[in-house]
Amino acid sequence: MTDNHTSAEMVGERLREVILRGELHPGEKLHQNRLAEQLGVSRTPLRTALAALANSGLVVYESNCGYRVREFSPEQIRGAFIVRAELEALACMLAAPNMTEALSKQLFDLVAEGDRLLADGHLLEESHAPYREMNVRFHKLIQTIAGNPWIADFVARLHNVPLTSDRIILWEHWKIIHRSHDDHRRIAEALSHGNGMRAGAIMREHVLFAMDYLLSQLNSQPEGTLRIVPDRAKAQNRKTSKRKP
Amino acid sequence: MTDNHTSAEMVGERLREVILRGELHPGEKLHQNRLAEQLGVSRTPLRTALAALANSGLVVYESNCGYRVREFSPEQIRGAFIVRAELEALACMLAAPNMTEALSKQLFDLVAEGDRLLADGHLLEESHAPYREMNVRFHKLIQTIAGNPWIADFVARLHNVPLTSDRIILWEHWKIIHRSHDDHRRIAEALSHGNGMRAGAIMREHVLFAMDYLLSQLNSQPEGTLRIVPDRAKAQNRKTSKRKP
DNA sequence: AGAAATCAAAATGGATCCAAAATTGTAATT
DNA sequence: AATTACAATTTTGGATCCATTTTGATTTCT
Structure with missing residues (x-):
């Protein structure tokens, strides 16, 4: 595929x-x-x-x-979620009039897949990856149905933070992941009824709550369950010396 | 600066x-x-x-x-406007709570500049460029006030179509350009009163109407006042032959 | 004659080489 | 001792060169 x-x-x-x-730290040269040399190629393809990465916003x-690796402030991360919430809500609005029986089934199949993974009352360690993939597919499917390629492109760029x-699922609390999955079900239901406004409203809150939760986790325990957090202590010598000779 | x-x-x-x-036609290799050679550099910086351009969506x-130069379908162009309408409306909503006296003044100064350019009852040929620049600055200022860099970035990308x-101002009809400028005034007023919802609503319509007008112009006279229109007749030999040897 | 195979020309992708700029380290001067 | 000037090293940016792939045109075979 890729x-x-x-x-x-x-x-x-x-x-x-x-x-x-996060293996290359933000700000790192x-x-x-x-x-x-590390990657085993010459400088030409690397450059x-x-x-390309510079234009995609990662460096x-x-x-x-x-x-150098781009660094994002918490405010920028917050901003990314806010825009994503709006774009994904817009995707729901645009998707609603395009719904068909087949598409509804695809959405509910993904919901059912989540049901299976969460059937035990919690999310097993080995189910993390499948759940994450299901989550990605659910959101992407809605963007596809919306039929506006710009939305999918921009949402993908917002994930480049x-x-x-x-790829990060940090919801360890059962209640939160359960609620999030319930959002998916309600979104699927609203869309299958052609109700884009309602689906969009749920989606907006779905994303904004994820933002709140992520930021609260970031503030409370800068390095705990999350090893991905940019290690500010290690963000090393960057001398922005700018002298005129 | 640049x-x-x-x-x-x-x-x-x-x-x-x-x-x-439009000097390089969409689809052109x-x-x-x-x-x-034409640009007077070697292949390395060109590549x-x-x-970079590939990642920015132009090729x-x-x-x-x-x-090859990327080609956009009318549907994609339409999609770009729809997303832009939403993003710029969002910019208004986010900008409203950030408004200050100084920022209000900056907005109204731009409105006044438009007033001057339109004072004669129509837009002179030599005033085209200044008006266009004023228009760009007005929209960018709101995005700056909004304080969410993603919005400005994405809107700029949407302009890469x-x-x-x-840079294209195709509004030749007085009524349309007058109405568009009136939108600006109302947006500035709503923002200066802290009313982001109202400003956003005007902005959304402001952009969506521009979309409607542009698309109607495209359909009615494919090559008239607009020399920018991709000359489909000249979109030459592209044989997407894909054989396995 | 038409389709497939073959070979030549051209274009792309990658590696190497060279020049220019920046950073770093050292020395000299105040 | 601190700062400036200077020199050496490193690193980036650009040009050239070579290999691989694609394209096209010609030839050959059915």
Whole structure:
């Protein structure tokens, strides 16, 4: 599926993973020689990949100073959720008039898949990944039904923020994950009835609550259940010295 | 201000201009050798620029097949306006609680500038550029006040569609441009009163009407007052042959 | 004659090389 | 001792070169 053939594409995808996983710390300088050697390619495809990543917002570039991992303030993370809430709500509104029997079934199938994973009364460790994938598919399906490619594109870009990545499920409390899954069911029901406004309202709250919960977790325990948190202590020597000779 | 020093950045900006201005036709293949020679640089910075443009959505890339100018369907253009309407409405909602006396003044100064340009009862030819710039500044100021950088970024990306570019003012009819400017005044007034909902509602309609008008112009006279329209007749030989040897 | 195979030309992707700029370390001067 | 000037190293940016893939055109075979 996602088999990119050129080195530049592979390197880009690899870097994206590494950055989102937090293995490269925000603000960290990306030395081209070292990185190229580590990744086993020459500098040329690496630079191509970096140029692309810079435009996708994962790294920042400064002329003659190279690339560094982009860092996001809590305020920016909050902003990402707010825009995402609005875009996904809009997706619901646009999707509603496009609903068919088949599409309704696809949505409810995903809900049922979540039901199965949560059947025991809690989410097993080994069910984390399947649940996460189901969650991603549910949101993406609605965006597809909406038929506006810009929405899916922008939502994907908003996931290019380390902490808001769709690969992170930090809901350990049963009540929260249960409520979140219940939102999915209600959204599916509203959409299958053609009620875009209602589906959109649920979706907006669905995303905004995730924001509140994530930010509260960030504030309360900066490094606890979350190893993904950018280690500010380690955010090392960045001397923004700017002298005129 | 926008002085990018490296060749790659200059080439990228140059290509962006050329594509948005329609001098490179949608779907057209971008031959690296020829382009590099035309632009007076080697292929390396050109490829860096293309990689960036690909991620910004102006060109599309296919492995081992190179880059071509992206083409947008009328439906995609419509979709861009719809998302932009929502994002700019959201910007109004977020901007309202941030308003100050100074910011109100800045907004009304821009409105007054438009008043001056339209004072004669119509828009002079030489006032086109100033009016266009005022328009851009008005919208950008609201996005700045909103304080959510994602909105400004996404709106800018939505302007990366040839026909929706903010450099195009195709409103030749006095009534329409007058009404559009009146929207600006009402938005400024609503914002200065802290009424984000109302400002957002006006903004949404402001953008959606521009969409309707643009699309109607596109349908009625594919090449009339608009020279920017992609010349489909010239969209030349693209053989998407895909054989397995 | 039409389709398939083959070979030549061209274009893309990647590696290496070189120049220019920035950073770092050292020395010299105040 | 601190700061400035200067030199050496490192790193980035750009050009060139080479390999691989694609494209197209010609030839060959059914």
